[in-house]
Amino acid sequence: MSPRSVSGTETTGWYGHFGGSFVPETLVPALDELEQGWRAQRADSGFREELDRLGRTYAGRPTPIYLAEGLAPGRRLYLKREDLCHTGAHKINNALGQVLLARELGKRRIVAETGAGQHGVAVATVCARFGMESVVYMGAEDIRRQRRNVERMRLLGADVRPAEFGTRTLKEAISEAIRDWIANVATTHYLLGSCVGPHPYPEIVREFQAVIGLEARAQIVEEEGRAPDVVVACVGGGSNAIGLFAGFLDDPEVRLVGVEAAGAASLGEGRPGVLHGARSFVLADEEGQILETHSVSAGLDYPGVGPEHAFLRETGRVEYVRATDGEALDAFHLLAQREGILPALEPAHAVARALDLEEDLVLVGLSGRGDKDLEVVLSR
Amino acid sequence: MKRLAIYLMAGPEAPDLAAAAVAGGADLVEIGFPFSDPLADGPVIRRAVERALARGMRTRACLECLAEVRARVGDVPLVPMTYAALLEGYGYERFAADARAAGATGLIVADLPVHANPEVRRVQLVAPTTPTERIRSAGGRTDGWLYLVSVTGTTGPRQELSPQLPPLVKRARTVTDVPLFVGFGISTAEQVARTAALADGVVVGSRAIEVAERSGPEGLRRFVAELREAIDRPAVVPAG
Numbered sequence: 001m002s003p004r005s006v007s008g009t010e011t012t013g014w015y016g017h018f019g020g021s022f023v024p025e026t027l028v029p030a031l032d033e034l035e036q037g038w039r040a041q042r043a044d045s046g047f048r049e050e051l052d053r054l055g056r057t058y059a060g061r062p063t064p065i066y067l068a069e070g071l072a073p074g075r076r077l078y079l080k081r082e083d084l085c086h087t088g089a090h091k092i093n094n095a096l097g098q099v100l101l102a103r104e105l106g107k108r109r110i111v112a113e114t115g116a117g118q119h120g121v122a123v124a125t126v127c128a129r130f131g132m133e134s135v136v137y138m139g140a141e142d143i144r145r146q147r148r149n150v151e152r153m154r155l156l157g158a159d160v161r162p163a164e165f166g167t168r169t170l171k172e173a174i175s176e177a178i179r180d181w182i183a184n185v186a187t188t189h190y191l192l193g194s195c196v197g198p199h200p201y202p203e204i205v206r207e208f209q210a211v212i213g214l215e216a217r218a219q220i221v222e223e224e225g226r227a228p229d230v231v232v233a234c235v236g237g238g239s240n241a242i243g244l245f246a247g248f249l250d251d252p253e254v255r256l257v258g259v260e261a262a263g264a265a266s267l268g269e270g271r272p273g274v275l276h277g278a279r280s281f282v283l284a285d286e287e288g289q290i291l292e293t294h295s296v297s298a299g300l301d302y303p304g305v306g307p308e309h310a311f312l313r314e315t316g317r318v319e320y321v322r323a324t325d326g327e328a329l330d331a332f333h334l335l336a337q338r339e340g341i342l343p344a345l346e347p348a349h350a351v352a353r354a355l356d357l358e359e360d361l362v363l364v365g366l367s368g369r370g371d372k373d374l375e376v377v378l379s380r
Numbered sequence: 381m382k383r384l385a386i387y388l389m390a391g392p393e394a395p396d397l398a399a400a401a402v403a404g405g406a407d408l409v410e411i412g413f414p415f416s417d418p419l420a421d422g423p424v425i426r427r428a429v430e431r432a433l434a435r436g437m438r439t440r441a442c443l444e445c446l447a448e449v450r451a452r453v454g455d456v457p458l459v460p461m462t463y464a465a466l467l468e469g470y471g472y473e474r475f476a477a478d479a480r481a482a483g484a485t486g487l488i489v490a491d492l493p494v495h496a497n498p499e500v501r502r503v504q505l506v507a508p509t510t511p512t513e514r515i516r517s518a519g520g521r522t523d524g525w526l527y528l529v530s531v532t533g534t535t536g537p538r539q540e541l542s543p544q545l546p547p548l549v550k551r552a553r554t555v556t557d558v559p560l561f562v563g564f565g566i567s568t569a570e571q572v573a574r575t576a577a578l579a580d581g582v583v584v585g586s587r588a589i590e591v592a593e594r595s596g597p598e599g600l601r602r603f604v605a606e607l608r609e610a611i612d613r614p615a616v617v618p619a620g
Contacts, residue, residue, distance in 0.1 A: 026507035183533035288469025
């Protein structure tokens, strides 16, 4: 199944008044080059076939949907099992797409950020596979709480560099990756892992993740003969959610719910502002300064969100709700005990809210597996 | 005459420091309005940003600081430099208007590309990566002078003057008549002199902030005076 345009907002870089490109002039030519390369490759059937083949034979697509009868007895709650992807999360979908794009652009050095480490592992993996140099910035605080993923990245050959400024989490890792890109733009592709950042990143990442929703829609229709009543996904930057929702945005009867971490709810408690090259909802004070966030899950611990989510919030197409650290941890244990699945703490937020829903037919994005979170869970 | 611009961070010491910079021979003062996530800045300015924010230097406090600086520097051009997030929070046109009312003679926004927000008149930046046609466009839109970023990278001192600078100046001269100021990566008297031989003005930021922190207004005055002397000395180093 090829990634394809699904929401019709992909050509301008603006989602309503969200999005755009707020970057130092140094990066503008690189973003233009990326956009042209992306347009050319997206239209190229050879590129799409190669990506589909890698998805199938390397990443393990399609991932199944699984009816979680133990978790939600008497209801029809399905999990979209992105945790079964190679490297353990949906991040590999985008990493594979962008590494092919980088190869076509002639870039042999990849720079990336990571929060929980899942995107960093996916980047280190695809760079190993395609013989590219990889540099991954990670907040010093996240390096501490996601030790295992740091070791994985280093085994795969990545140069993991700590971001020691400010919050020492994902926000600083993105800033450091962008600064590296500014300094090395001629040789380097910035492999951004979420649907944030300047145009064309939100569109590129959404399109490479749309495979989740397109697969899931076909699978649930096959099983149930209809689309689900409601689709639920966790939202940090929002890449797995935008990918899953992409399959259902054109189904007006399907309710879409995004779940943010209560301590990092950009859409729930933020305001329009500019962060990392785009206008979106951000957790900021009224003068535009970015605020600190907190989440037990490093992947949701981010004060911004993709501009398309901001647009979908404003139009009302998607509802955005919150789950606390405690609720996510409870959902983690429940899924472990009732289903034998250790979820990442990020999608555990989505599972927590999905259990409250009244609807009969529910689809939840299980974006990654929880091995990386064992230390955090066991310390509680 | 070649001009010397000094960048300082907004804060309680800024009026004294700006006065010292002007006494040392600065022709223009830039005042950084700190933003929490400054993508174009290297470590020195980022640390200054963290300190300024910890001391409450939000937009209104920065505008007050600007007015205090204006009161100390006569009619020397005064240019706030910041990021789009502050203008988003405050309102683009309101920010520009209030900055002028506080004594600003221009404005620099590090992350607004050339064609963004044309209603906000500002000094445009171009970089070694900027195509020549885009430099032409920036020259046509800029407010008074064009800011040439000498390096492909963030702010902060470098060992050597960027080899990308001479070709950038050459390209800019072919498409615009506005004065060209060069900044990013220029910190020593020798680099200032060599840059001034190519361009119309030189901006020194990170090193000025380091000197101001270490040695206060008098140290800054002496440092700026050294740069001034290097600029005014007849060029001994051939251009390029």
